[in-house]
Each structure stands twice: as C-alpha cells, then as structure tokens.
Amino acid sequence: MADETPRYDTDGFEEITQAILYLVNTFPELESGDSIAYATLREDGGKSLQPLDGAVIQTEKKYIYGDVSQTCLYPFYLIYRVGRPTENRRAAIKEWLDKIGRWLDRQPVQVGGQTVQLSAYPLLSGSRRFLSFDRQLQSPAFLYATNENGTEDWAITLSAKYRYDYHL
Amino acid sequence: MADMTFNTVAGETVARELLVAYLNTGTESQPVWSPVGKRVEDSSIAMDWSMEQKTDIFGNVYTNGKKAVKTQTFEPCELDAGDVAQMKIWNLAIKDNNVNALLNQDMLICHLYAGTADTAFFAERYKSCAVLPSGIGGEGGGFVGMPIDITYGGERVVGTAAKGSGGAITFTPDN
Numbered sequence: 385m386a387d388e389t390p391r392y393d394t395d396g397f398e399e400i401t402q403a404i405l406y407l408v409n410t411f412p413e414l415e416s417g418d419s420i421a422y423a424t425l426r427e428d429g430g431k432s433l434q435p436l437d438g439a440v441i442q443t444e445k446k447y448i449y450g451d452v453s454q455t456c457l458y459p460f461y462l463i464y465r466v467g468r469p470t471e472n473r474r475a476a477i478k479e480w481l482d483k484i485g486r487w488l489d490r491q492p493v494q495v496g497g498q499t500v501q502l503s504a505y506p507l508l509s510g511s512r513r514f515l516s517f518d519r520q521l522q523s524p525a526f527l528y529a530t531n532e533n534g535t536e537d538w539a540i541t542l543s544a545k546y547r548y549d550y551h552l
Numbered sequence: 553m554a555d556m557t558f559n560t561v562a563g564e565t566v567a568r569e570l571l572v573a574y575l576n577t578g579t580e581s582q583p584v585w586s587p588v589g590k591r592v593e594d595s596s597i598a599m600d601w602s603m604e605q606k607t608d609i610f611g612n613v614y615t616n617g618k619k620a621v622k623t624q625t626f627e628p629c630e631l632d633a634g635d636v637a638q639m640k641i642w643n644l645a646i647k648d649n650n651v652n653a654l655l656n657q658d659m660l661i662c663h664l665y666a667g668t669a670d671t672a673f674f675a676e677r678y679k680s681c682a683v684l685p686s687g688i689g690g691e692g693g694g695f696v697g698m699p700i701d702i703t704y705g706g707e708r709v710v711g712t713a714a715k716g717s718g719g720a721i722t723f724t725p726d727n
Contacts, residue, residue, distance in 0.1 A: 448589045450569030552569060 392438040393456045393548060396512055400439055400458050403506045403514070404544055408433055408462065411484050412495045425465045427533060434461045436541070450552040458544040459520060461528070468534045481525035481540045488517035488542060511549040518543050553710055553726045559669040570665040573597075573624065573702070574721055575637040575683065576658035585660050585721035586637035588700070589626045597624045597661070597704075622678075627699030628690070641700060645685045657683040659704060660723055662713050675713035675723055680706020 393400075401422065408420045420431040436459040443455045462484060464477050487493045492501040505514035520541035528539035560566050578584030589595055599620035607613050629638060644650045659681045666674040682703040690697045711725035 445591075445593055446568075448568055448592050448595050449572045449587050450567075451590065453591065 391441045391444075393441055393454065394438065396456065396508075396546075396548060397439045397458075399508060399512070400544065400546065401435065403508055404458065404460065405433055407506055408484065408488070411487060412500050413480065413483060413493075420462065425463065425537070428467050428535060429465045431465070432461075432463045434463060436460055439546075442545075446552075452550055452552060454548045455515070456546050456548060458546070459541065460544070461539045461541055463528060463537050463539045464525075465531075465535050465537050469536060474536070474538070477538050478525040481538060485517075485519050485525075485540045485542060489519065490517075508546070512546055515545045515547055518545060556666045556674050558665050559667065559673070560665050566665045570663070572662050572664065574660040574662060575640065576660070577636050577640045580658060580679070583658065583660075583723070584636075585723070586635075586640070587719075588637045588659075588702075589629070590632055590635045590638065591628070591630050592626045595624060595626050597622050622704040624702045624704070625686075625699065626702070627686075628695075628697035629699050630690075630695040630697045638698065638700075641683055641685060642698060646688060646698075654684055655680075655682045656706070657681045659683070659702065660713070660721065661704070662721065664715070667712055671714045672712040672724075673714075675711055675721075677709040677711070677723060677725070678704040678706055679709070 405420070405422050411420075414420070418431070420433055423432060423434050424430075425432045439456045439458045441454050442457050445453045447453070462481060464481055466473060466477055469477065483493050483495075487500070487502055490502045492499045494500075505517075508514065520543055523541065525538055525540045527536060529537040531537065558566065560570070573588045574585035575588050576583040577586040599622055601617040601620050603615055603617045605613055605615050631638065631642070633639070641654070644653050658677070658679050660675055660677045663674040663676075664670075682701075682705060684701050685698045686701050688696065688698045709725045711723055713721050713723045715721055
C-alpha cells in the first residue's frame with residue numbers, strides 16, 4: 385500500500401512564513417499605516433495571513449549523483465475582517481482580495497490608475513526559492529465567517545510553491 | 553588489478569549516487585573532474601558486447617564478442633550556471649559547434665561502492681569520449697534542457713580515485 389502520509393519541510397516553514405508576510409505587506413494597494421498581520425485579527429477589523437497547514441512536500445526527486453529537489457506547497461489564507469459592511473463595501477473588499485491574489489501571481493493589476501506587476505519574489509536563504517503563488521481551486525474571494533459582533537471575514541486561499549534543493 | 557570488494561553493507565543495495573560519471577573540465581595533465589547529470593533522475597551505462605553466436609558441427613553453441621561499447625544518455629539536463637560540466641559541453645556544442653572537440657572528451661567513471669570508500673574507490677578513465685548534445689530546448693513555462701549522449705572511448709585507464717573536501721576527485725591510475 386502506498387505511503388500517503390504527507391511530509392513537511394519543517395526547517396523551511398519559519399523562513400517561508402516571514403518571506404510571505406514581508407511580500408504581502410508590499411502590496412501596492414495596502415494603504416500607508418496599514419499592514420497584514422500574521423495569524424491575528426483585531427475584533428473589529430484588520431487583515432491577516434493565516435497558514436492552512438505546514439509547508440507540505442508535494443514532490444521529491446532524487447537525482448543520480450545524490451542531489452534532491454523538493455517542490456513544496458505552503459497553503460494560506462489572506463483574511464480581511466470588516467465591521468458590518470454595506471454591499472458596496474463587500475464588493476470592494478472582495479475585489480481587493482482578488483487583486484492581491486492576482487498580484488501575487490505576478491499578473492498586472494491596476495492600482496491608483498496605474499498598472500503594476502510584481503517583478504520578483506523575495507530571495508530565500510540557502511537553496512530554497514519561490515516558484516509561484518497559486519489560487520487554490522482558482523476560486524475568487526469568499527465570505528469566510530460572520531462573527532457574533534457583526535464583523536465579517538472575507539478570504540482568499542493561496543498556495544506558495546517553492547523549491548528546495550539539497551545534496552544527500 | 554586485483555579483484556575488488558564492495559565497501560557497502562552486505563545485504564543492502566548500492567545507492568545510485570555511488571556511480572558517477574565525471575567530465576574533465578581542466579586539462580589532461582591537470583584534470584578537474586566535474587560530475588555529469590545534475591537533475592537527471594535516471595541514467596544508465598548501456599554495454600554492447602557485439603555478441604555473435606554460432607553453432608558448430610557438433611551442435612554446440614559458442615558466443616563471440618568484443619569489448620563493450622559503453623554509451624550513456626543524460627536527460628533532461630536542465631541548464632544551470634552551477635553545472636560546470638554542462639557549461640563546457642554547451643560552449644563546445646552550442647557556441648563553438650566544435651564537433652572534433654566534442655568527440656575527444658576525457659571522462660572518468662567513478663564506482664564509489666567498489667574499493668575503499670572515499671579514498672581509493674575503483675575508477676575508469678576514457679580519454680576520447682564522444683559527448684554530444686542531442687538537442688536544446690523545452691516546453692513553455694519550463695526550463696531549457698540540453699540532453700547529452702556519451703559514448704565512452706579512447707584509451708581506457710583503470711585505477712582508483714579519492715574524493716576530497718568539497719567533492720574534488722583525484723584519479724590515480726593503476727600501475
């Protein structure tokens with residue numbers, strides 16, 4: 385029976401988390417003084433990056449003279465909490481989340497009347513490097529939760545794909 | 553050369569990374585052995601013994617052969633600035649189109665599992681190998697690959713090799 389237990393790049397998780405957090409906080413449509421926090425949200429609002437799971441090793445190739453190349457996935461939510469929004473506000477938040485998703489995918493997006501495009505992903509230490517940021521299931525932003533205090537959490541799901549090469 | 557034993561644990565199979573082909577990216581007198589096959593998952597040395605069978609008048613079958621012609625393919629061999637061997641082949645094949653040089657390459661096959669591990673393992677040097685890329689390219693969104701076909705040839709020198717710090721290989725021919 386095939387071993388289907390997922391394996392994780394535990395050593396890379398912290399660095400990947402910090403790199404993604406840094407990257408999303410450079411989104412051009414993030415207003416001055418605003419930021420995306422890690423795994424925390426205020427009760428009345430805010431933006432947060434929340435990992436779904438650890439950094440999963442999706443594929444592993446072993447090469448003939450001992451090198452190993454892993455392709456890893458780091459799935460995460462970007463959550464936008466807002467208090468009692470109007471329909472127009474909901475639409476604007478959904479568009480904001482979809483836009484950051486497209487921007488992370490290095491697609492051109494419109495910000496302040498100008499077309500901007502992410503030129504490169506952050507460099508990682510050692511032999512890890514980002515390959516892409518993909519929308520999970522290609523789904524648009526969605527209502528993630530409605531909270532008791534009337535706030536709403538909107539979210540997109542993304543997955544950072546990166547490669548890790550090392551020698552046995 | 554006396555028979556050698558394997559330096560691996562009895563009962564365990566020998567790991568693939570203990571058989572490595574190196575290209576001389578230095579000179580004949582001061583060779584620098586650079587491994588061939590970065591990011592290649594599967595590659596084997598094919599051995600053609602040119603066998604012929606005949607049946608004599610008594611009904612007995614005899615087989616004749618010749619020393620094996622050894623060939624090996626490495627693919628996809630994605631281009632990588634850190635792959636010294638591949639860069640040398642690229643320069644000779646793509647930049648210079650120098651077929652004569654490509655047909656006269658110096659290769660060392662290291663059998664790290666045979667002999668004394670790390671310090672005196674069996675190695676065989678072929679001084680006039682044909683090292684020929686079979687193409688260059690790849691699919692959209694992927695990587696540039698340059699698969700390579702090698703025919704080991706020329707003078708065959710056997711001996712032992714040692715692996716030093718940083719993976720540097722030194723070859724000592726057998727007397």
